[in-house]
Amino acid sequence: MITLQPFTKEDYTQLIEWVNSPALLLQWGGPRFTFPLDERQLDDYLSWHSPGRQVWKAVETASGRTVGHIELGNIDSKNRIGTITRVMISPDVRGRGWGERIMREAVRYGFETLQLHRIELRVFDFNHAAIRCYEKVGFQKEGLLRQCRRFGDEYWSLWIMSLLRPEWLKQKQEGGECKTTVDR
Template identity: 30%
Template sequence: MPYYKRLEGERLYLSPPDPGEAEKLAEWNNDLDFSILTGQAAEMFPLPKVRQSLQSMSAAGHHFAIVDRAAERFVGICALTGVNEHHRYASLVISIGDPEFRHKGYGQEAVRLLLHYGFTELHLHNVELGVYEYNKAAIRCYEKCGFREIGRRRKAKLIAGRRYDIVWMDMLADDFLKEGADAT
Protein backbone atom coordinates (compact mmCIF):
# COMPACT_ATOMS: atom_id res chain seq x y z
CA MET A 1 0.00 0.00 0.00
CA PRO A 2 1.56 3.36 -0.93
CA TYR A 3 1.98 5.85 1.90
CA TYR A 4 2.79 9.55 1.69
CA LYS A 5 5.30 10.98 4.13
CA ARG A 6 3.42 14.01 5.42
CA LEU A 7 5.24 14.30 8.78
CA GLU A 8 8.53 12.45 9.23
CA GLY A 9 10.14 11.19 12.42
CA GLU A 10 13.11 8.99 13.19
CA ARG A 11 11.40 5.58 13.13
CA LEU A 12 8.02 6.45 11.73
CA TYR A 13 6.11 8.92 9.66
CA LEU A 14 2.54 10.18 9.58
CA SER A 15 0.63 9.73 6.34
CA PRO A 16 -2.91 10.57 5.27
CA PRO A 17 -5.08 7.60 6.30
CA ASP A 18 -5.76 5.04 3.59
CA PRO A 19 -9.26 3.51 3.47
CA GLY A 20 -7.51 0.35 2.24
CA GLU A 21 -6.33 -0.22 5.83
CA ALA A 22 -9.91 -0.73 7.05
CA GLU A 23 -9.48 -4.48 7.62
CA LYS A 24 -6.42 -3.98 9.80
CA LEU A 25 -8.11 -1.19 11.78
CA ALA A 26 -11.25 -3.32 12.23
CA GLU A 27 -9.09 -6.19 13.50
CA TRP A 28 -7.45 -3.94 16.11
CA ASN A 29 -10.67 -2.23 17.19
CA ASN A 30 -12.46 -5.55 17.65
CA ASP A 31 -9.68 -6.93 19.86
CA LEU A 32 -11.11 -6.80 23.40
CA ASP A 33 -7.85 -5.87 25.16
CA PHE A 34 -7.16 -3.07 22.70
CA SER A 35 -10.73 -1.77 22.79
CA ILE A 36 -10.60 -1.60 26.60
CA LEU A 37 -7.50 0.62 26.36
CA THR A 38 -9.24 2.93 23.91
CA GLY A 39 -12.45 2.96 25.94
CA GLN A 40 -14.52 1.33 23.20
CA ALA A 41 -15.07 -2.16 24.67
CA ALA A 42 -18.86 -1.81 24.46
CA GLU A 43 -18.77 -1.03 20.72
CA MET A 44 -18.61 -3.32 17.72
CA PHE A 45 -16.63 -2.36 14.62
CA PRO A 46 -17.98 -4.09 11.49
CA LEU A 47 -15.84 -3.60 8.40
CA PRO A 48 -18.30 -1.28 6.58
CA LYS A 49 -18.39 1.03 9.62
CA VAL A 50 -14.58 1.13 9.79
CA ARG A 51 -14.31 1.79 6.03
CA GLN A 52 -16.74 4.69 6.33
CA SER A 53 -14.83 6.04 9.33
CA LEU A 54 -11.51 5.91 7.44
CA GLN A 55 -13.05 7.70 4.46
CA SER A 56 -14.33 10.43 6.78
CA MET A 57 -10.88 10.70 8.38
CA SER A 58 -9.24 11.03 4.98
CA ALA A 59 -11.45 14.02 4.20
CA ALA A 60 -11.07 15.65 7.63
CA GLY A 61 -7.52 16.91 7.19
CA HIS A 62 -5.79 16.35 10.53
CA HIS A 63 -6.02 12.54 10.78
CA PHE A 64 -2.96 10.40 10.09
CA ALA A 65 -1.89 6.80 9.68
CA ILE A 66 1.21 5.98 11.74
CA VAL A 67 3.63 4.08 9.50
CA ASP A 68 6.85 2.31 10.54
CA ARG A 69 9.65 3.55 8.27
CA ALA A 70 11.70 0.36 8.10
CA ALA A 71 8.83 -2.01 7.31
CA GLU A 72 6.53 0.50 5.56
CA ARG A 73 3.87 -0.95 7.86
CA PHE A 74 0.67 0.66 9.15
CA VAL A 75 0.93 0.48 12.96
CA GLY A 76 -1.65 2.95 14.27
CA ILE A 77 -3.67 6.09 13.82
CA CYS A 78 -3.61 9.58 15.33
CA ALA A 79 -5.36 12.90 14.88
CA LEU A 80 -5.96 16.43 16.02
CA THR A 81 -9.73 16.72 16.30
CA GLY A 82 -12.11 19.55 17.11
CA VAL A 83 -9.64 22.14 15.82
CA ASN A 84 -10.95 25.58 16.81
CA GLU A 85 -9.31 28.12 14.53
CA HIS A 86 -10.48 31.15 16.51
CA HIS A 87 -9.39 30.06 19.98
CA ARG A 88 -6.50 27.92 18.61
CA TYR A 89 -7.13 24.63 20.42
CA ALA A 90 -7.65 20.98 19.51
CA SER A 91 -7.89 17.50 21.01
CA LEU A 92 -5.29 14.80 20.39
CA VAL A 93 -6.18 11.15 19.86
CA ILE A 94 -3.81 8.28 19.14
CA SER A 95 -3.79 4.51 19.13
CA ILE A 96 -0.97 2.12 18.32
CA GLY A 97 -3.05 -0.78 17.08
CA ASP A 98 -0.31 -3.19 16.03
CA PRO A 99 0.73 -5.05 19.22
CA GLU A 100 4.31 -5.51 17.93
CA PHE A 101 4.80 -1.73 18.07
CA ARG A 102 3.30 -1.00 21.50
CA HIS A 103 5.48 -0.06 24.48
CA LYS A 104 8.44 0.74 22.20
CA GLY A 105 8.25 4.53 21.98
CA TYR A 106 6.23 4.72 18.76
CA GLY A 107 3.34 6.44 20.51
CA GLN A 108 5.67 9.02 21.99
CA GLU A 109 7.29 9.74 18.63
CA ALA A 110 3.90 10.03 16.90
CA VAL A 111 2.55 12.35 19.63
CA ARG A 112 5.59 14.62 19.28
CA LEU A 113 5.20 14.78 15.50
CA LEU A 114 1.51 15.59 15.88
CA LEU A 115 2.22 18.27 18.50
CA HIS A 116 4.89 19.81 16.30
CA TYR A 117 2.39 19.93 13.45
CA GLY A 118 -0.32 21.40 15.69
CA PHE A 119 1.81 24.06 17.32
CA THR A 120 3.98 25.10 14.36
CA GLU A 121 1.80 24.49 11.30
CA LEU A 122 -1.71 25.02 12.67
CA HIS A 123 -0.49 27.61 15.21
CA LEU A 124 -2.51 26.05 18.01
CA HIS A 125 -2.23 27.49 21.51
CA ASN A 126 -3.55 24.47 23.45
CA VAL A 127 -3.85 20.74 22.81
CA GLU A 128 -5.81 18.55 25.22
CA LEU A 129 -6.61 14.86 25.55
CA GLY A 130 -8.55 12.44 27.70
CA VAL A 131 -7.19 9.06 28.81
CA TYR A 132 -8.62 6.38 31.08
CA GLU A 133 -6.85 6.09 34.43
CA TYR A 134 -6.10 2.38 33.91
CA ASN A 135 -4.10 3.09 30.72
CA LYS A 136 -0.85 3.73 32.62
CA ALA A 137 1.39 3.32 29.56
CA ALA A 138 -0.50 6.05 27.69
CA ILE A 139 -0.37 8.39 30.69
CA ARG A 140 3.42 7.88 30.95
CA CYS A 141 3.75 8.54 27.21
CA TYR A 142 1.81 11.79 27.44
CA GLU A 143 3.77 12.96 30.49
CA LYS A 144 7.07 12.25 28.70
CA CYS A 145 5.80 14.39 25.82
CA GLY A 146 5.09 17.27 28.22
CA PHE A 147 1.36 16.94 28.94
CA ARG A 148 0.14 17.80 32.42
CA GLU A 149 -2.95 16.56 34.21
CA ILE A 150 -5.55 19.32 34.44
CA GLY A 151 -8.42 17.40 35.99
CA ARG A 152 -10.53 14.28 36.07
CA ARG A 153 -14.02 13.21 35.25
CA ARG A 154 -14.43 10.91 38.21
CA LYS A 155 -15.83 7.40 37.82
CA ALA A 156 -17.06 8.21 34.30
CA LYS A 157 -16.14 4.93 32.58
CA LEU A 158 -17.86 1.66 33.46
CA ILE A 159 -16.07 -1.55 32.49
CA ALA A 160 -17.08 -4.98 33.80
CA GLY A 161 -18.96 -3.46 36.74
CA ARG A 162 -16.07 -1.22 37.81
CA ARG A 163 -15.83 2.56 37.38
CA TYR A 164 -12.73 4.49 36.28
CA ASP A 165 -11.74 8.14 35.97
CA ILE A 166 -11.07 9.91 32.70
CA VAL A 167 -7.82 11.85 33.17
CA TRP A 168 -7.75 15.17 31.28
CA MET A 169 -4.34 16.48 30.24
CA ASP A 170 -3.17 19.40 28.16
CA MET A 171 -0.17 21.25 26.81
CA LEU A 172 0.36 24.85 25.75
CA ALA A 173 2.42 25.87 22.74
CA ASP A 174 4.82 27.80 25.01
CA ASP A 175 5.43 24.68 27.12
CA PHE A 176 6.03 22.56 24.03
CA LEU A 177 8.60 24.96 22.61
CA LYS A 178 10.20 25.91 25.96
CA GLU A 179 10.65 22.37 27.28
CA GLY A 180 12.25 21.15 24.09
CA ALA A 181 9.37 18.77 23.47
CA ASP A 182 9.84 19.97 19.92
CA ALA A 183 12.51 17.29 19.45
CA THR A 184 11.06 15.73 16.33
Protein backbone atom coordinates (compact mmCIF):
# COMPACT_ATOMS: atom_id res chain seq x y z
CA MET A 1 0.00 0.00 0.00
CA ILE A 2 1.13 3.56 -0.66
CA THR A 3 0.28 7.00 0.65
CA LEU A 4 0.69 10.17 -1.38
CA GLN A 5 2.04 12.91 0.88
CA PRO A 6 2.93 16.52 0.11
CA PHE A 7 6.40 16.92 -1.42
CA THR A 8 8.38 19.35 0.75
CA LYS A 9 11.84 20.84 1.07
CA GLU A 10 12.83 17.84 3.23
CA ASP A 11 12.38 15.63 0.14
CA TYR A 12 14.68 17.62 -2.16
CA THR A 13 17.88 15.64 -1.55
CA GLN A 14 16.31 12.31 -2.47
CA LEU A 15 14.76 13.62 -5.70
CA ILE A 16 18.03 15.32 -6.67
CA GLU A 17 19.82 11.97 -6.20
CA TRP A 18 17.27 10.19 -8.41
CA VAL A 19 17.61 12.74 -11.24
CA ASN A 20 21.26 12.03 -11.95
CA SER A 21 21.70 12.89 -15.64
CA PRO A 22 20.67 15.62 -18.09
CA ALA A 23 18.60 13.09 -20.08
CA LEU A 24 16.71 11.91 -17.00
CA LEU A 25 16.08 15.51 -15.95
CA LEU A 26 14.49 16.31 -19.32
CA GLN A 27 12.37 13.15 -19.08
CA TRP A 28 11.21 14.00 -15.55
CA GLY A 29 10.96 17.76 -15.56
CA GLY A 30 10.76 18.89 -19.15
CA PRO A 31 12.49 21.98 -20.45
CA ARG A 32 11.84 24.14 -17.35
CA PHE A 33 14.75 22.64 -15.43
CA THR A 34 18.50 22.65 -16.07
CA PHE A 35 21.02 20.02 -15.05
CA PRO A 36 22.06 19.54 -12.37
CA LEU A 37 18.79 19.77 -10.51
CA ASP A 38 19.26 21.82 -7.34
CA GLU A 39 17.38 23.22 -4.36
CA ARG A 40 16.83 26.63 -5.98
CA GLN A 41 15.03 25.03 -8.94
CA LEU A 42 12.95 22.88 -6.59
CA ASP A 43 12.04 25.97 -4.51
CA ASP A 44 10.82 27.61 -7.73
CA TYR A 45 8.98 24.41 -8.68
CA LEU A 46 7.06 24.31 -5.40
CA SER A 47 6.20 28.01 -5.67
CA TRP A 48 4.29 27.61 -8.96
CA HIS A 49 0.69 28.44 -8.17
CA SER A 50 -2.19 26.68 -9.84
CA PRO A 51 -5.62 25.82 -8.41
CA GLY A 52 -5.85 22.18 -7.40
CA ARG A 53 -2.18 21.46 -8.18
CA GLN A 54 -0.79 18.61 -6.09
CA VAL A 55 2.90 17.72 -5.80
CA TRP A 56 3.41 14.48 -3.91
CA LYS A 57 5.97 11.99 -2.75
CA ALA A 58 4.75 8.40 -2.73
CA VAL A 59 5.47 6.56 0.50
CA GLU A 60 5.30 2.81 1.03
CA THR A 61 2.96 2.66 4.01
CA ALA A 62 4.48 -0.35 5.78
CA SER A 63 8.10 0.87 5.78
CA GLY A 64 7.68 4.64 5.49
CA ARG A 65 10.12 4.62 2.58
CA THR A 66 9.64 7.10 -0.26
CA VAL A 67 9.29 5.18 -3.53
CA GLY A 68 8.28 7.90 -5.97
CA HIS A 69 7.24 11.41 -6.91
CA ILE A 70 4.24 12.60 -8.93
CA GLU A 71 2.39 15.80 -9.74
CA LEU A 72 -1.21 16.39 -10.77
CA GLY A 73 -1.61 19.90 -12.11
CA ASN A 74 -2.72 22.12 -14.97
CA ILE A 75 -6.22 21.83 -13.53
CA ASP A 76 -8.85 23.30 -15.82
CA SER A 77 -11.93 23.32 -13.57
CA LYS A 78 -14.26 24.61 -16.28
CA ASN A 79 -13.50 21.67 -18.58
CA ARG A 80 -12.61 19.33 -15.68
CA ILE A 81 -9.21 18.36 -17.08
CA GLY A 82 -5.94 17.73 -15.25
CA THR A 83 -2.46 16.66 -16.26
CA ILE A 84 -0.15 14.17 -14.59
CA THR A 85 3.43 15.34 -14.81
CA ARG A 86 6.84 14.75 -13.29
CA VAL A 87 6.51 11.08 -12.43
CA MET A 88 9.66 9.53 -10.96
CA ILE A 89 10.06 6.11 -9.38
CA SER A 90 12.97 5.42 -7.03
CA PRO A 91 15.68 3.58 -9.01
CA ASP A 92 15.85 0.78 -6.41
CA VAL A 93 12.17 -0.18 -6.81
CA ARG A 94 11.60 0.22 -10.56
CA GLY A 95 9.95 -2.72 -12.29
CA ARG A 96 8.05 -3.81 -9.17
CA GLY A 97 4.65 -2.22 -9.79
CA TRP A 98 5.12 0.92 -7.70
CA GLY A 99 4.62 3.17 -10.73
CA GLU A 100 1.23 1.62 -11.39
CA ARG A 101 0.19 2.00 -7.73
CA ILE A 102 1.27 5.64 -7.67
CA MET A 103 -0.50 6.39 -10.94
CA ARG A 104 -3.71 4.71 -9.78
CA GLU A 105 -3.77 6.83 -6.63
CA ALA A 106 -3.12 10.10 -8.46
CA VAL A 107 -5.88 9.20 -10.94
CA ARG A 108 -8.28 8.28 -8.13
CA TYR A 109 -7.61 11.63 -6.47
CA GLY A 110 -8.19 13.47 -9.74
CA PHE A 111 -11.49 11.76 -10.49
CA GLU A 112 -12.91 11.47 -6.96
CA THR A 113 -11.59 14.54 -5.14
CA LEU A 114 -11.17 17.03 -7.97
CA GLN A 115 -14.13 15.63 -9.95
CA LEU A 116 -12.14 15.69 -13.21
CA HIS A 117 -13.55 14.24 -16.42
CA ARG A 118 -10.21 13.78 -18.20
CA ILE A 119 -6.65 13.20 -17.01
CA GLU A 120 -3.86 13.42 -19.53
CA LEU A 121 -0.11 13.06 -19.61
CA ARG A 122 2.82 13.18 -22.00
CA VAL A 123 5.52 10.55 -22.20
CA PHE A 124 8.55 10.18 -24.46
CA ASP A 125 7.98 7.54 -27.14
CA PHE A 126 11.10 5.59 -26.13
CA ASN A 127 10.03 5.24 -22.48
CA HIS A 128 8.42 1.84 -23.02
CA ALA A 129 8.23 0.91 -19.32
CA ALA A 130 6.30 4.09 -18.48
CA ILE A 131 3.98 3.64 -21.46
CA ARG A 132 3.18 0.06 -20.36
CA CYS A 133 2.51 1.31 -16.83
CA TYR A 134 0.16 4.04 -18.04
CA GLU A 135 -1.68 1.61 -20.31
CA LYS A 136 -2.18 -0.78 -17.34
CA VAL A 137 -3.82 2.08 -15.47
CA GLY A 138 -6.13 2.65 -18.47
CA PHE A 139 -4.51 5.52 -20.36
CA GLN A 140 -4.76 5.45 -24.15
CA LYS A 141 -2.43 6.96 -26.71
CA GLU A 142 -4.07 9.85 -28.54
CA GLY A 143 -1.35 11.29 -30.69
CA LEU A 144 2.35 11.73 -31.16
CA LEU A 145 4.05 15.11 -30.88
CA ARG A 146 6.88 14.44 -33.28
CA GLN A 147 10.37 15.67 -32.45
CA CYS A 148 9.12 18.31 -30.01
CA ARG A 149 11.97 18.23 -27.46
CA ARG A 150 15.62 18.75 -28.23
CA PHE A 151 18.32 16.92 -26.32
CA GLY A 152 21.80 17.68 -27.62
CA ASP A 153 21.73 16.94 -31.34
CA GLU A 154 18.65 14.70 -31.07
CA TYR A 155 14.94 15.45 -31.16
CA TRP A 156 12.60 13.42 -29.00
CA SER A 157 8.91 12.70 -29.62
CA LEU A 158 6.14 12.63 -27.00
CA TRP A 159 2.96 10.57 -26.83
CA ILE A 160 -0.14 12.31 -25.52
CA MET A 161 -2.15 9.82 -23.45
CA SER A 162 -5.42 10.25 -21.59
CA LEU A 163 -7.93 8.51 -19.36
CA LEU A 164 -11.58 9.57 -19.13
CA ARG A 165 -13.74 9.32 -16.03
CA PRO A 166 -16.23 6.81 -17.58
CA GLU A 167 -13.31 4.53 -18.55
CA TRP A 168 -11.89 4.77 -15.04
CA LEU A 169 -15.29 4.05 -13.45
CA LYS A 170 -15.72 0.97 -15.63
CA GLN A 171 -12.24 -0.25 -14.68
CA LYS A 172 -12.98 0.42 -11.00
CA GLN A 173 -16.22 -1.62 -11.21
CA GLU A 174 -14.23 -4.47 -12.74
CA GLY A 175 -11.79 -4.44 -9.80
CA GLY A 176 -8.88 -2.59 -11.41
CA GLU A 177 -8.05 -0.49 -8.34
CA CYS A 178 -5.36 -0.96 -5.72
CA LYS A 179 -5.50 0.24 -2.10
CA THR A 180 -3.71 3.54 -1.57
CA THR A 181 -4.35 6.78 0.27
CA VAL A 182 -3.56 10.48 0.03
CA ASP A 183 -2.54 12.53 3.07
CA ARG A 184 -3.95 16.01 2.87
